[in-house]
Amino acid sequence: MSTTRDRIVNASTELFSRHGYAGTGIKAILAASEAPFGSLYHFFPGGKEALCAEAIRAGGRTYRVLVEDFFGEGVDVVAATRLFFEGAAAMIEATDFADACPIATVALEVSSVSEPMREAAAEAFDSWLAVLRQRFGEAGIDADRASELAIELFCALEGAFLLSRATRDKTPILVAGRAATGSVEAAVRSAVPRTG
Amino acid sequence: MSTTRDRIVNASTELFSRHGYAGTGIKAILAASEAPFGSLYHFFPGGKEALCAEAIRAGGRTYRVLVEDFFGEGVDVVAATRLFFEGAAAMIEATDFADACPIATVALEVSSVSEPMREAAAEAFDSWLAVLRQRFGEAGIDADRASELAIELFCALEGAFLLSRATRDKTPILVAGRAATGSVEAAVRSAVPRTG
Secondary structure: OOHHHHHHHHHHHHHHHHHOOOOOHHHHHHHHOOOOOHHHHHHOOOHHHHHHHHHHHHHHHHHHHHHHOOOOHHHHHHHHHHHHHHHHHHHHHOOOOOOOEEEEEEHHOOOOOHHHHHHHHHHHHHHHHHHHHHHHOOOOOOOOHHHHHHHHHHHHHHHHHHHHHOOOOOOOHHHHHHHHHHHHHHHHHHHHHOOO | OOOOHHHHHHHHHHHHHHHHHOOOOHHHHHHHHHHOHHHHHHHOOOOHHHHHHHHHHHHHHHHHHHHHHHHOOOHHHHHHHHHHHHHHHHHHOOOOOOOOOHHHHHHHOOOOOHHHHHHHHHHHHHHHHHHHHHHHHOOOOOOOHHHHHHHHHHHHHHHHHHHHHHHOOOOOHHHHHHHHHHHHEEEEEEHHHOOO
């Protein structure tokens, strides 16, 4: 059974990701987590800002596990990239274009106004990039190119989430996915020269 | 001299883009536009939601002009793509990582809760994509590929804006820009076979 603190954080991650920081009230968080009023400030003496930073970290961890599910050890990184974008397209359609990145909405909203929240978002993003860098490196791609490729893939997906949500169309995710898959394929090919 | 309505819309575009929809209060809009309270509901009987939709359209028009500045008629689309991303990187650094896309923050926040605002964002995004589709088509790239390439470039830039703002580093925009430039170059090359 989940603890009160876990319930507060999980409810916050979902509410902040869907409605943004300013759009999510303390009352809504307490109602969704079935927690008494005092508990929020008991667990998060820093209030809403500290809670949101923790919600960003929790969303980051959940999504990193998802990235690791697709990009597991020894995986074919070309196939993984293709499946990752296809999975994202299926997920966003299944949730009526609501569930995309758990952090992007809040990150854009708070980057210029709250250092604790901005830093939590930056760390979460880098933890995903780290998984990609690692796998691309293991596929024989040199470290600089692996790092660039991870950034390219991240940007393609996040930009596609934005366009897909606004247009209610999964096409941008599939288009971005084909481009990302092509980039990964080219990098793998030049890393491991084929014989014959 | 700008009209009261123009001042309200311009102030709203900036405030919504920086603080999001829920994070921008009517009072802040009136203060920034030096407008009396009644004027907002006089010009926007639909209230904050109608005003925000108009602010999204205004931001969309401003940014379309910017896209057209880089992607003018008869332009070399490869060089334009490179310069566009380099310009975006310079701009975001010059504004201390605050000014990026005028619509993305609000679009993510409202896509699942307000059809008028979501549609305004979708139309703005498509007006930018239309400029790119047009130029890529004029460069000899076939219509389907031109459309995909426009989406790829959009997603790369929007995703890079997000990562750059969160990490306070313009590197993602430069990395995404090199990848986008490479894609445009490849498309132009296969559209116009070189002789010899």
